[in-house]
Amino acid sequence: MKVDPQQAGEDRQRLAEALRDLRRASGLSGAGLARRCNMSQSKVSRIESGKILPSVVDVERMLQALGVDRATANGLLDLARVANTEFRDIRASVRRGLHHRQRELAALEANAIRMRYFLPALVTGLLQIPEYMRAAMDMPVEPAQGDTSRAIALKLERQAVLQNRGKRFEFLLTEQAIRWQLCSAPVMALQVDRLISLSRFPNVKVGILSYGRDMAVGPMNTFTLYDDSLATVETFTGQIVLRDPKDISHYHLLFSYFGDHALWDDQARTLLAEISTGFMRLHESP
Numbered sequence: 109m110k111v112d113p114q115q116a117g118e119d120r121q122r123l124a125e126a127l128r129d130l131r132r133a134s135g136l137s138g139a140g141l142a143r144r145c146n147m148s149q150s151k152v153s154r155i156e157s158g159k160i161l162p163s164v165v166d167v168e169r170m171l172q173a174l175g176v177d178r179a180t181a182n183g184l185l186d187l188a189r190v191a192n193t194e195f196r197d198i199r200a201s202v203r204r205g206l207h208h209r210q211r212e213l214a215a216l217e218a219n220a221i222r223m224r225y226f227l228p229a230l231v232t233g234l235l236q237i238p239e240y241m242r243a244a245m246d247m248p249v250e251p252a253q254g255d256t257s258r259a260i261a262l263k264l265e266r267q268a269v270l271q272n273r274g275k276r277f278e279f280l281l282t283e284q285a286i287r288w289q290l291c292s293a294p295v296m297a298l299q300v301d302r303l304i305s306l307s308r309f310p311n312v313k314v315g316i317l318s319y320g321r322d323m324a325v326g327p328m329n330t331f332t333l334y335d336d337s338l339a340t341v342e343t344f345t346g347q348i349v350l351r352d353p354k355d356i357s358h359y360h361l362l363f364s365y366f367g368d369h370a371l372w373d374d375q376a377r378t379l380l381a382e383i384s385t386g387f388m389r390l391h392e393s394p
Contacts, residue, residue: 119191124158134174144173164188164352194349210262217269220334224363227281228327233263237302239295273311280315280366282327286383297387304380315370316379331359
């Protein structure tokens with residue numbers, strides 16, 4: 109799926125106008141619809157003017173209150189789902205400059221209180237050491253363009269947010285993500301040691317989905333949850349941004365499922381120490 113930002117804006121406006129027209133056709137005032145939906149009148153007004161984007165649940169409640177026929181309702185609910193989903197092309201991000209991406213992430217982290225990261229493939233930026241960062245940016249399939257040193261500096265600045273005791277971070281990695289040798293063995297050992305150190309922060313939890321566990325769900329994608337307001341899902345070519353509560357709730361359930369099967373605290377640190385030692389032995393072997 110690829111969403112054009114201009115098209116997304118048009119979809120949002122179409123949705124606002126359709127809801128306003130349906131409300132007027134019903135003979136209901138904005139205040140009357142608000143009462144039926146258990147919403148504030150100001151929220152209904154902002155939705156109808158396009159000033160705020162309603163969730164799919166909001167739209168569903170409004171359509172039910174208006175007694176809209178099923179075919180019309182289904183069409184508008186589909187439009188609401190599209191409007192609440194955004195695709196960010198990684199190539200466009202690279203063309204703009206990797207440092208812009210770091211500022212976008214910093215803004216998300218500054219506005220959220222609880223962040224949860226599911227990492228089936230690689231270590232994420234907030235946990236990376238500089239050597240690992242550079243290797244992640246210089247992948248041979250499509251190397252990063254522009255000033256990677258600037259992006260790395262900003263990524264390191266972002267890591268200061270982990271010191272904010274008013275925020276909570278949960279990082280859940282598969283054992284594969286930790287063992288995937290993106291760098292030389294000594295650098296990998298340092299990266300794993302960094303995970304151990306960060307796991308001791310009072311507001312940071314690091315969990316490991318170890319090999320050999322029976323799992324009924326596959327680790328399909330990297331995803332991040334920012335409170336209950338936003339979920340991002342990573343693909344090879346970009347990032348899907350989800351704002352609908354039903355989508356966000358689904359990813360919270362996924363994270364909880366994987367978290368229930370993971371090693372945490374001392375158990376996680378014990379496994380991480382074994383992996384770090386393994387990397388050092390690999391380096392020392394002839």
